[in-house]
Amino acid sequence: MNCHCSNCRRTTGSAFKPIAGIRHEQFRLVKGAEAMLIYGNPDETHDVHCGTCGSLVYSVVREGAYAHVPMGTLVDAPTIRPTAHIFVGSKAPWYEITDDLPQYREFPEE
Numbered sequence: 001m002n003c004h005c006s007n008c009r010r011t012t013g014s015a016f017k018p019i020a021g022i023r024h025e026q027f028r029l030v031k032g033a034e035a036m037l038i039y040g041n042p043d044e045t046h047d048v049h050c051g052t053c054g055s056l057v058y059s060v061v062r063e064g065a066y067a068h069v070p071m072g073t074l075v076d077a078p079t080i081r082p083t084a085h086i087f088v089g090s091k092a093p094w095y096e097i098t099d100d101l102p103q104y105r106e107f108p109e110e
């Protein structure tokens with residue numbers, strides 16, 4: 001999903017953040033954990049940045065239940081593609097969505 005919320009805009013400095021969501025317990029950081037910087041509450045919602053280059057590696061969201069991986073951080077092109085725009089209700093007024101993906105005012109109902 002492409003997230004247009006103010007947190008994602010601030011964290012990335014962009015109009016929106018393309019993210020791939022995975023249940024937190026299914027996500028595993030295989031290398032470099034000792035170099036990560038945590039911004040936020042380590043037990044709940046937080047962003048994890050690389051301590052060497054500052055890149056946003058992933059975010060833990062929704063009371064710790066999910067990890068959101070910014071697709072722009074991935075080295076290899078992911079096999080999945082964004083399928084929706086979320087939090088369009090807080091989208092940057094200077095950015096216009098020009099594709100036909102579904103738009104949700106907040107997070108879509110499951």
Ligand SMILES: [Zn+2]
Pocket residue numbers: 003004005006007008009087
């Ligand atoms: Zn967001």
